[in-house]
Amino acid sequence: MRRLALWIVLLVPLAAAAQTYTYLDQSLRNGGRPVATALLIAPDVSVSEISAGGVVEKIPEWSKQAAANIDSALRRIGRGGKLELSDPPQLNEKEQHALEQHVALYGVVALQVHRNSLAGGEIWAKRLTSGLTDYTVGPGLAFLADRTGADTALVMIARDAESSGGRKAVMVLGALFGVGLAGGNAFAVAGLIDLRSGRLLWQSYDSSITSDLRVEADAGKLVEGLFASYPAAAGAK
Amino acid sequence: MPRAARVLALAGVLACAAPALAQPLPPLAGGAATAPASDEERRLWANADEASEILARSGRVLDDPALTAYVQRVADRLFPEFKGHVRVHILKAQSLNAFALPNGNIYLHEGMLARFRNESQLAALLGHEGIHFVDRHSLQEIEHGKSTAALGTVLAVVGTPVVGLAANVLVMSSVTGYSRELEAEADELGYKRLVAAGYDPREAPKLFKLMMDEVKASGADEPFFFSTHPALQDRYDNYLRLSKDAPAPKEPPPDHYLATFADLRLASLKAEVSMARCKQVIALLKEPERRSDYPPYVDYYLGEAYRQRGDKGDDELTKAAYLKAIAAAPGFAPAHRALGMQLLKAGAYDDAIRELEKYLALAQGASDRAYAQMYLEEARKRKDQGRKGK
Amino acid sequence: MKRLLALLAMTALLGGCATYELTGAGRTAMIDQGYSVELPQNWVRLSADSKRVIVTRDGFGLQRIMITRAEAKDAFPKIKKQADDKLLASELAELQIAELKSSGAPNLTVVENLPARIGGRIGFRLRIRLLNNDGLAFDQVWCGVLDKGHYYLISFHAPELYYFDKYLPDFDRTLASFKLT
Numbered sequence: 001m002r003r004l005a006l007w008i009v010l011l012v013p014l015a016a017a018a019q020t021y022t023y024l025d026q027s028l029r030n031g032g033r034p035v036a037t038a039l040l041i042a043p044d045v046s047v048s049e050i051s052a053g054g055v056v057e058k059i060p061e062w063s064k065q066a067a068a069n070i071d072s073a074l075r076r077i078g079r080g081g082k083l084e085l086s087d088p089p090q091l092n093e094k095e096q097h098a099l100e101q102h103v104a105l106y107g108v109v110a111l112q113v114h115r116n117s118l119a120g121g122e123i124w125a126k127r128l129t130s131g132l133t134d135y136t137v138g139p140g141l142a143f144l145a146d147r148t149g150a151d152t153a154l155v156m157i158a159r160d161a162e163s164s165g166g167r168k169a170v171m172v173l174g175a176l177f178g179v180g181l182a183g184g185n186a187f188a189v190a191g192l193i194d195l196r197s198g199r200l201l202w203q204s205y206d207s208s209i210t211s212d213l214r215v216e217a218d219a220g221k222l223v224e225g226l227f228a229s230y231p232a233a234a235g236a237k
Numbered sequence: 238m239p240r241a242a243r244v245l246a247l248a249g250v251l252a253c254a255a256p257a258l259a260q261p262l263p264p265l266a267g268g269a270a271t272a273p274a275s276d277e278e279r280r281l282w283a284n285a286d287e288a289s290e291i292l293a294r295s296g297r298v299l300d301d302p303a304l305t306a307y308v309q310r311v312a313d314r315l316f317p318e319f320k321g322h323v324r325v326h327i328l329k330a331q332s333l334n335a336f337a338l339p340n341g342n343i344y345l346h347e348g349m350l351a352r353f354r355n356e357s358q359l360a361a362l363l364g365h366e367g368i369h370f371v372d373r374h375s376l377q378e379i380e381h382g383k384s385t386a387a388l389g390t391v392l393a394v395v396g397t398p399v400v401g402l403a404a405n406v407l408v409m410s411s412v413t414g415y416s417r418e419l420e421a422e423a424d425e426l427g428y429k430r431l432v433a434a435g436y437d438p439r440e441a442p443k444l445f446k447l448m449m450d451e452v453k454a455s456g457a458d459e460p461f462f463f464s465t466h467p468a469l470q471d472r473y474d475n476y477l478r479l480s481k482d483a484p485a486p487k488e489p490p491p492d493h494y495l496a497t498f499a500d501l502r503l504a505s506l507k508a509e510v511s512m513a514r515c516k517q518v519i520a521l522l523k524e525p526e527r528r529s530d531y532p533p534y535v536d537y538y539l540g541e542a543y544r545q546r547g548d549k550g551d552d553e554l555t556k557a558a559y560l561k562a563i564a565a566a567p568g569f570a571p572a573h574r575a576l577g578m579q580l581l582k583a584g585a586y587d588d589a590i591r592e593l594e595k596y597l598a599l600a601q602g603a604s605d606r607a608y609a610q611m612y613l614e615e616a617r618k619r620k621d622q623g624r625k626g627k
Numbered sequence: 628m629k630r631l632l633a634l635l636a637m638t639a640l641l642g643g644c645a646t647y648e649l650t651g652a653g654r655t656a657m658i659d660q661g662y663s664v665e666l667p668q669n670w671v672r673l674s675a676d677s678k679r680v681i682v683t684r685d686g687f688g689l690q691r692i693m694i695t696r697a698e699a700k701d702a703f704p705k706i707k708k709q710a711d712d713k714l715l716a717s718e719l720a721e722l723q724i725a726e727l728k729s730s731g732a733p734n735l736t737v738v739e740n741l742p743a744r745i746g747g748r749i750g751f752r753l754r755i756r757l758l759n760n761d762g763l764a765f766d767q768v769w770c771g772v773l774d775k776g777h778y779y780l781i782s783f784h785a786p787e788l789y790y791f792d793k794y795l796p797d798f799d800r801t802l803a804s805f806k807l808t
Contacts, residue, residue: 004761060283104763105788112686123647123671132669133685138789198789294762296734329734512733513706513725545708545721578715607741608717611749 004044004107004157021117022229023203026131035192035201035231038154039144040078040085041103043070047160047213062162062214069219070158070188076220077227085154089147099144102137102198106155109135110191113203135200137193145195152195158188158222160213186211186218190226204229264372267318271341278339278376281406285340285375288407292328292344299327299347307497308345311360314490315430316367323367327501331509331517333448334461336411337366339375344411349463351505352448352521354530356494357431357440361476364427364434372426374419375406414462417471424475435490438483441476445469447524454520495530502530510541518542534569537562541575555579570599574609581612586620589613648674650682658808660696661777662746665804667692667797690785690794692801702778705729710778716742720751723771723780732757738766745772745781746807756787766791768798774807781805 028035047062078085091099113135116124127133141153162185187207194201206225211218265271273279292298299305308325316323322341331348338344343366353359369375414420432438449469452459462468509518522528522539531538540558543551556579562572577592593613597606650666657663657680666672666682670692673681680694681687702710703726710719720740727735736756743752750772757765764787771780783798785791 057280058284058287059280101763101788104759104761105786107761108688108759108763108786109686112688116686119645121645121647123649127671134689134793135685136789140788291760294758295760296758296762331733511721511724512728513708513722578717582713582715605717605740608715611742612715 004104019207020225021114021205023113023117023128023135023200024231025135025199025201027199028201028231029129029131035083035152037084037086037150038152038192039088039148039150039195040071040074041088041099041153041155043067043074043156043158045070045156045158045213047162050161050163062160066158066160066213066219069213069216070156070223072216073220073223074154074156077223082227082230083154086148086150088144088153095143098140102141102193103155105137106191106193106200107157109137109200110155110157110189110203113200114189114205117205137198137200139196139198141193141198142196150195152201153193154190155193156188156190158186158213158219160186160211162212162214186213186222188222188226190223202230262373262377265319265322265370267371271319271322278373281376281379282340285338285342285406288338289340289342292326297329298344299329301327301501304350304498304501308350308359308363311356312343312363312367314434315360315364316371319367319371323370325363329508331505331512331514332459332461333452333464334411335362335366335463336407337369338406338410339370339373339379341370343367343370346461347501347505347508350498351502352451352527353444353494353498354526355437355440356490356492357436357438358444359494360431360434360436361427361438361441361444364430365423365472366427367430368423368426369410369415369419372419372422374415374423375409377419378409378415379406412462414468420468420471421475424472425479428476428479432483432486435486435488437486437489438476438480439485442473442480445473445476449473451517451520451524454523455516457514457516499530503532506531506535506538510538510545513545515542515545519546532566534562534566534572536565537569537572537575540572544575544579552579552583568599570596570603573599574605577609577616578612581616584619586616586623589616590620646674647671654804655680656808657694661774661808662694662696662779663806663808664694664801666801670797684794684797688786689790690797691783692798693780693782693784694805695780697778697780699773699776699778710773712773714773716749716751719771719773720753723751723753723769724755727755727769734758743770745770745802746774746779746805748772748774748807750779764788768795770802779805779807 045063045067046058047066048058049062050057075085077083088099113128116128120128144150144153185208187205189203189205191203192201193199204226206222208218208222208225211222213219213222273282304327305325308327312323312325313320319341323343324341325343325345327350328344328346330346331351332346333349333352334346335349336344343363345362349362350359353362409415415423428438428441431441448463449466452464452466452469457464459465506518506521509521518538519542522531522535522542528535536558540555540562543555543558556576559572559576559579562569563576566572573592574596577589577596580586580589580592590613593609593616596603596609597613600606600609603609648671650668650670650672652668653665654663655666660678664680666680667684670682670684673687678696680692682692684690699710702708703722706722706725706729708722708725710722714722717740724735724737724740732755734757737753738756739752739754741752743750745752750770753767753769753771755767755769757767759765766785766787768783769780770782771778773779781802783795785794
């Protein structure tokens with residue numbers, strides 16, 4: 001699955017007191033049946049280096065390592081019983097394009113949830129828990145539910161920016177962009193999409209100043225942090 | 238921001254880490270050995286790949302297999318040992334520009350292709366751009382091009398923000414260009430390739446002279462490297478010197494350039510009009526040599542440009558251009574619509590009605606019929622009001 | 628650098644530093660802007676901007692209705708053109724398309740371009756399509772009209788997948804209620 005270009009802007013985190021949030025769809029808020037099965041869409045992970053000039057440069061080999069770490073951490077969560085994960089089936093070109101389009105729409109939806117959760121003030125805080133929102137990618141992925149029997153798709157985006165030249169990433173970004181940074185240099189956001197309706201059921205965000213996603217333990221900790229808020233079925237760990 | 242100020246702003250930022258001299262590197266080996274030689278170069282190519290993906294995904298690359306194959310064939314003739322590594326694409330962009338990314342992808346703006354008059358001119362430009370890749374100019378200069386100020390100008394290339402090294406790669410290759418020394422090297426070595434491939438080297442300075450004249454005549458302010466006078470002047474001077482006393486090639490390759498690119502030329506002209514780039518259109522169509530490359534109704538587009546410019550006296554020039562287009566091609570519907578609208582605005586209702594009726598008869602399936610119908614009704618109404626007033 | 632800060636300021640405006648209010652029933656009177664309009668109820672309006680109306684239901688990237696007014700002489704700053712009363716509706720639309728193409732969307736596709744009655748006057752209605760860097764299509768409707776030396780633009784923006792068709796009726800109701808005062 002290709003990388004979402006949109007999320008690069010989040011390497012400049014919004015000024016906010018909270019570094020984490022969870023969004024829960026009304027159907028789960030009201031004690032609806034928790035999700036049990038998910039297709040794991042290949043996580044969109046990249047690790048960049050911030051150069052002396054303050055430019056963010058994606059490093060392919062670091063990104064590959066971090067993606068492997070995130071994938072392992074997610075599968076560990078799956079084996080823990082919270083969520084049964086499986087890989088998407090082989091898709092033809094048309095189906096692959098449809099999946100990519102819907103994941104790209106999720107990227108836009110997720111960014112709105114993110115902004116409204118972290119920096120939307122009281123109005124958005126109420127709205128996000130009111131059941132009035134329409135966060136969805138539409139019903140176009142129902143074919144995947146038919147084909148696999150899975151309830152949902154799990155999409156994950158993670159970004160990490162490591163500084164070079166001994167400068168702290170946070171300070172570099174803050175100094176260059178003149179915004180107060182509360183977030184760290186690594187963040188991850190995970191979203192669960194109902195395959196039939198397209199509704200966003202759950203989205204969790206976590207960030208860290210000290211995480212290095214190239215390190216397996218750090219990636220694991222960030223993913224565990226994300227899933228701490230996951231509304232698993234009774235009896236799951 | 239005026240181009241001069243933009244260039245200065247960029248230069249100011251780039252100067253912060255400017256080297257005294259770029260470190261020379263051996264050129265890429267060619268064939269199977271064409272690959273990045275260091276981690277830094279691997280990362281550069283990876284970031285260039287990202288820039289290429291964004292260009293492709295965002296719909297900016299022209300999807301025309303025949304035209305793409307044509308320009309690719311010329312590149313393969315110039316750089317045979319890099320076949321498969323030098324990959325040429327056409328960008329749906331009307332300004333004068335072309336650029337090479339460090340991964341071997343070369344992008345030619347439609348606007349540039351619309352200006353070439355033969356295959357030798359295309360080859361001259363591809364020869365220059367290919368050398369930037371083969372001689373690894375990006376790697377030599379990218380450290381010094383890493384600047385956050387690059388972001389804003391990337392908007393001009395891709396239309397949406399691209400951040401990071403991918404952006405710097407795009408900006409350096411398409412906007413700021415490389416150092417003067419490296420650009421001169423691209424001229425020299427590109428010229429050698431041009432001659433070795435059997436093209437006419439005397440076409441190279443001609444191309445840059447025509448572009449310089451057009452940029453000067455249009456007075457337009459464009460951010461791109463090949464749209465700026467100093468860059469074009471340098472190319473012209475270098476190629477003139479290099480091709481001095483050059484004989485005509487013994488057996489030049491057959492040249493089908495003008496015919497092959499006829500549709501693109503017209504599409505580019507339409508796109509320029511749709512962007513209200515009236516100065517550029519007027520400068521382009523003032524050249525008699527260039528006008529003959531377009532269909533007989535080309536004066537319609539000139540009329541549109543005069544209308545958009547709207548300077549004193551342009552009303553008359555507009556009308557004259559439409560009439561000329563109609564005389565040359567009476568069945569060309571848009572000229573009748575355009576003339577009808579001019580006549581409506583001028584209060585010549587009988588004539589406006591005639592032209593708009595003609596348009597609606599000629600252009601049965603036109604997407605703008607609703608407008609034409611509305612103007613026709615307006616002209617009839619005003620004509621009636623005029624009659625009643627008498 | 629300035630452009631980068633402007634981009635981030637916009638990001639912040641639409642996120643971190645902005646203030647919001649909920650839209651209510653009835654007309655919103657923009658007295659000093661020369662119009663009134665009925666906005667969709669219980670949507671979220673960006674309240675920091677007193678000269679423009681910008682509302683959304685779920686987030687500005689998912690659906691956005693925006694109403695702006697500019698002096699006719701400042702109507703098309705990117706292409707450096709003015710709007711004037713002598714322009715026909717199709718010419719006004721043409722300039723708006725050129726302005727959009729010069730504002731970071733050079734490869735937009737015009738899906739529809741029709742004359743339209745806006746606030747009782749003849750203007751235009753455009754529908755355009757753009758792709759973002761991930762290849763996702765966004766559709767926009769731009770309705771423009773000139774009145775007494777001012778250029779009014781009423782626009783709707785949403786991803787073409789799901790959101791555009793779902794919320795276009797809300798935009799059309801808003802447009803129909805637009806009255807010049």
